[in-house]
Amino acid sequence: MTQLSILESRMLAILQSDASISMSELARQTNSSSATCWRRLREMEEAGVVSAPVRLVDPAKVGRGMDAFCQVRMKAQDADARSAFQRAMDLEPAIVEVYSISGDWDYLLHIVVKDIPDLENILMTRIHELDCVATASTMFVLRRVKHTTRIPV
Amino acid sequence: MTQLSILESRMLAILQSDASISMSELARQTNSSSATCWRRLREMEEAGVVSAPVRLVDPAKVGRGMDAFCQVRMKAQDADARSAFQRAMDLEPAIVEVYSISGDWDYLLHIVVKDIPDLENILMTRIHELDCVATASTMFVLRRVKHTTRIPV
DNA sequence: CTATTGCTGAAATGATTATTTCATAACTCT
DNA sequence: AGAGTTATGAAATAATCATTTCAGCAATAG
Known part of the structure; x- marks a missing residue:
């Protein structure tokens, strides 16, 4: 296209x-x-420009009322570590977005959870658990100010 | 529900x-x-649990191949400043997500742009321009590792 | 145990829709 | 300018599908 x-x-x-x-x-x-x-x-x-129709679920209405963003720093950035990390991210449905970023941190994760214990559980079992991860820092979302899937065209 | x-x-x-x-x-x-x-x-x-069907556009296929995240610190957090900020965010379609967050920064913004000049333009005219904004710091997305709209149910 | 209420699914219905065809129009390239 | 190529839209078609109805079933309360 x-x-x-x-x-x-x-x-x-x-x-x-x-x-x-x-x-x-x-x-x-x-x-x-x-x-x-x-x-x-x-x-x-x-051409893959547009998807099939999908429906969007309101997280708050299905017991996923809490959002967090988590920054991750890796021990090493070799191919093995990256693919291990990617696989771990793919396995956890509560982690809805993962970006490799420039700056002090290697990755930025968007996590959708029920509550703080739920978040704690995912951080421990899915992130700190990983050998390739050195440090992580979590930001709590206080409010969704804006949220759209519409890309300007 | x-x-x-x-x-x-x-x-x-x-x-x-x-x-x-x-x-x-x-x-x-x-x-x-x-x-x-x-x-x-x-x-x-x-009940607002699920939306009408929508189609999702691949940003890279429509000339929006670059993502950035921008952290913003406000001068003040009074009601006027917050609503002014919210209005500014709503007006810019390239800013697809805005979260009020805990920690060192007040807001986290997800921006979808064409290239660096485009990003620079939005940062200047839509963010630094605002009276209520004190500082902003931008992270460039190197790669979209994972990106889904599916909320676990 | 019985009456009541609400939920289920099979089948009927009636409308809407995606998809194709074809004649025409617009455009491209020499 | 003209031959060839491609895109357009009106109308026809063939299916599909959402939606309603109704009789039976399950659960609940009295």
């Missing part, structure tokens, strides 16, 4: 907020036709 | 990965019936 056309940008803006609308409604909102929207959407799906 | 039933948990686990399936397919995968799945889903939507 070289560059998004105006039509494609508009389609993505709409579908990132509501993917339940029909092709004809999407066509109406983009001044296009149902057939063209359908073809464009299929192309973007195949 | 008091507590999630087994059926509801299974439904959410599936719908967080793929919301394009039909009620009958959802029923099949949960050993339930189409009618019951339909009713449960409507209840969960009404």
